[in-house]
Amino acid sequence: MINSSMPVGDWTWEVAPASGGVRPAARAAEVALGIWNILAERDLATPVGKVGVSVRSAGDVRDVLIDADGMNLEPEPLAPGTAFARAMDQAESVEENCVVTIRVECPGYWLEPDGKYRAEKLFTIRVTLWARRSLMVTLETYSDAWLTIDTRNREQPQVHALNAPRLAAALEEISALLGSAPDPGDENYFAKPTPDGFEDVRIEGPAYDDSWGTFEVPDQDRRLRSALPDSEDEYECITDHPVRYLAVEHAGHLVGYLWASVADDAAGFAPRVAVGDIAFQAGAEWLLALREAHGQGLTPLAALDWLARRPPRPETDLVPGAVRELTSLDALEELSGRY
Known part of the structure; x- marks a missing residue:
């Protein structure tokens, strides 16, 4: 099992608009936390994640109206007075057409035959509210624990057997919560997502030889040096x-x-x-x-x-x-x- 700084796969849901007088931004927050709770039930998320809220103008997404990042995801995130609750109140108060994005970074545990190990970004949840009408949800994973072959082209049947069912169960429950099936993301350097996890590539083989070494390692070096002067x-x-x-x-x-x-x-x-x-x-x-x-x-x-x-x-x-x-x-x- 190998962790990556780039997403190994993703899934997207389109959610029906809120009804019954529920405030749109509040609905978006409830969706994000509902997904986080589903992941947490399976140790795929822990109660110490980070959440960020941004609000941008729908007419020009470069126009940032609110940017609250790196907030702790507290045990009761929307309780009055928490940083997340204040950020969502500010988002709700914006009067112009806007794009509200909630992003939750989920630390969590993957399982190995000898125990469990923690990754500080096992999943991210992104909920985007477009012009207070359309709600889109994206779940990304940064681990290959769900794959039959890891991102260095080695079969990992035990790791897959321990982790893939956890992911499949979480995706099924998230779909039930949101009322629709996920749209799996496109095949990328590492894997091909499916509605219940990832495609088994043992028959045809992976798309790239040692995709982690070929793409992830050079990307890590670029990221390390990006903030440094020449x-x-x-x-x-x-x-x-x-x-x-x-x-x-x-x-x-x-x-x-x-x-x-x-x-x-x-x-x-x-x-x-x-x-x-x-x-x-x-x-x-x-x-x-x-x-x-x-x-x-x-x-x-x-x-x-x-x-x-x-x-x-x-x-x-x-x-x-x-x-x-x-x-x-x-x-x-x-x-x-x-x-």
Whole structure:
């Protein structure tokens, strides 16, 4: 099983308009929370998710009227005084034609034969209210736990047997809640969604060989570097040689691995995708630290040693311990994508 920062698959429902005097924005919020509750019943969501609310002009979606992001999904999210309730009251008060979007990031658990593991973004729920009339719901997953073959082309019958029924049951219950069957998303790099989960590709084979390594890993690198200024003080980001690495933690969470090649001029950071956005935020900091080492003329292994000996940092720091070695960067990226 491998986690991804890009959706592995998605499903969309068109929901009948609210009736009986129910406020449109309130209806959208109730739908989002209803889906979250269905996922939570199966440990596919936990009570510590994040919710965001945006309101944009229907005439020009670039015109942002309200943007409330990163709010905690509290035990009673719509209780008076909660951040989510206040944001929905503001959305309801907008008088012009607008597009209201609610986005919930759902931490949750996938199952393995040896136990269960947590991902900080197992699913996202997006509910969009168009001009206070049309309500669209999209559910996205960022895990391949539901597939018969993982995104590196390896059969995973036990993982599939443990997780696919959980997803199928959740989709069925969400459809009952919304009163319509889902429209599965298009086939993507990783898989082909169906109304009750994903297509079994063991007969015809997947669309791409090692789709995770081919598409996800380069996308991770682009995302890590997107917020950084251009610089000539850069180590190479790929290597065919073994790598040595140190674990990095942020606020007590393992967020990735700082690595250096044993034989050429390559070094970098492999984000632990299961912890979500925090892995990329921390990784950008360590890429800046590697630039500093490169500017001093240090080899990658010397840079790893130099960074390990620096004074501890307040939140994001290297986990104390010996430097470890793996046979390839691919093996380290595999580790970062799994646990």
